[in-house]
Amino acid sequence: MRRARRRRNALIGVMLSAVVIGTAQPTVASAAAERGPRPAAAPQSSVHGVEEAIARSLASSLSHSAWRAQVRSAALRTDEVDLQALTDHAANPAGARLRSSASGANRQVAGLKGLPSSIGSLLRIRLGAPSMRARLSADVTPWVAVADSDDHDRVITAYDSLGRRHSVDATHVPEFPLYVVDIDAAKAHRAGLRVLSKALAANGLSAPQAGRANAAAAAGWWATKVTAVEVNDDQEPWFKGAAEMFSLVTGFGQDGKARVDSVDMPYLDYDGKVYYPNQILVNWSNYKYNLADVVMMEDDDGTNYKSLAQALTTALLTITDQGTYIPLVNAVLAAMPDSWFTDDPDYVESWYTLSRNSSGRLYGAAGNGWMTVEPYFVEQF
Incomplete structure (x- = not known):
């Protein structure tokens, strides 16, 4: 992280698990094969x-x-x-x-x-x-x-x-x-997530939901909580520091449009260490279906949040609700430049078909780590 910003100030390996719910779990390799051409890497005047x-x-x-x-x-x-x-x-x-x-x-x-x-x-x-x-x-x-x-x-x-x-x-x-x-990765990361969230909301990809979500919020809402997480030891170079990690939770919003919510994971600093964050990962009241995907990323020096938001918008606005859940991980991965899958640490991991009832230890699709999750009801006071 900076493969633990140990994978940039040191980056990444990270996590996802296949929660197979009626459909086969795609592998990262097969997903990569299906991605097709991706945007070119940014010029090296970086x-x-x-x-x-x-x-x-x-x-x-x-x-x-x-x-x-x-x-x-x-x-x-x-x-x-x-x-x-x-x-x-x-x-x-x-x-x-x-x-x-x-x-x-x-x-x-x-x-x-x-x-x-x-x-x-x-x-x-x-x-x-x-x-x-x-x-x-x-x-x-x-x-x-x-x-x-x-x-x-x-x-x-x-x-x-x-x-x-x-x-x-x-x-x-x-x-x-x-x-x-x-x-200052932490400072850049916090500002970057604000840029990302604002751009996604402006394009209708993470705006507050109306209707059923608001009605559910009156009594409370179901969430998926991360209780423990570990990323594999990637034997980071001595000159690296702590990672700045975040996840993109994707699914279909209550309006039937693709939705992306960014979740900061500021505690996830180093590989080979178990963290116990008790962090809300998914707010299910934001989603139409009982399924969502997660893509974990790390902020490295080359991460451009404005470009990331533009790429996600271009990729996801073309996807329409077909009346059944469609995994969006591949669309997110397709929006990323080739360099984010090779030398640069931006892309960490992916979870497919995480459900509201998912619980226990979930291993990453790329085999880079695991997380333990549980359903959690957030009461409205």
């Missing part, structure tokens, strides 16, 4: 490219001892340092010169992720690993790297103060300390 440019500039600026000391002090004081705030308070010209670059880079990152410019600063720097704290002495000039979006790379690139590139083993923590340029 968030990673912006981060890399800032990493080179920051590395060069560290040749100035006073500025290097200020960065060192900030990095030892907190886990993640706001780069814009740091340059705004730079006591040395070397840091001050980074100010406009950091400001421009923040605007670029926001645009590339489909976020409003009002979100402000997103770029962060941090030590590559906790063990580096003891090695970050005043006489050391650290290298600067970027948290690579490809979790399968065996090396990452770091820059020194002379602008030279160095290949660093991604599988073992190096002896030499280095900083990692990253984004």
Whole structure:
């Protein structure tokens, strides 16, 4: 996650289980075969490219001892340092010169992720690993790297103060300390879900339901609650951090149109750890049928929420209610670029035909994890 933002700041593997209710459970492989052509991946002038440019500039600026000391002090004081705030308070010209670059880079990152410019600063720097704290002495000039979006790379690139590139083993923590340029994934993720929810609602894909749903809400409503969840250990690189996960719950709304509800899962940080969230996953009063699908995703640096909303809208508005439940997972997967299924960690897992009565441990269709669910009635007071 960043395959546990361990699969971006570290991404993903995740979960779904086949709950076979009168129909055969499709596999991820068969679903992929049926998807057909998907949107092309975004051009590689991406968030990673912006981060890399800032990493080179920051590395060069560290040749100035006073500025290097200020960065060192900030990095030892907190886990993640706001780069814009740091340059705004730079006591040395070397840091001050980074100010406009950091400001421009923040605007670029926001645009590339489909976020409003009002979100402000997103770029962060941090030590590559906790063990580096003891090695970050005043006489050391650290290298600067970027948290690579490809979790399968065996090396990452770091820059020194002379602008030279160095290949660093991604599988073992190096002896030499280095900083990692990253984004504030939690901040970007929260803003992104607001963009996604607003866009889906504007297109009638997650608007409040009228009629039967409102009548049911007068007494309460049935939900599916996640009581435990675990994602498999994907042996994340040392430089990754915690994941930012969310799920898309899809089905047919009370109006017979395809519906998507985004569910934030901010606790789901790392692979190989069981979480006990007791979180509502599905509000069944929003859906016409007693079945829904779930697609789990992770926010990585390249996730563009505006593009995701547009892709989902294009794919789902063409699907009409045929009087019986139709799984929508394939339509959601078909809307995603190829890169989201390969190196990038955006896509995690899928559950088909989750029902209101589903309970117990459900294993993912891709075999990447499991979750335990139970029916839960939410009373109206």
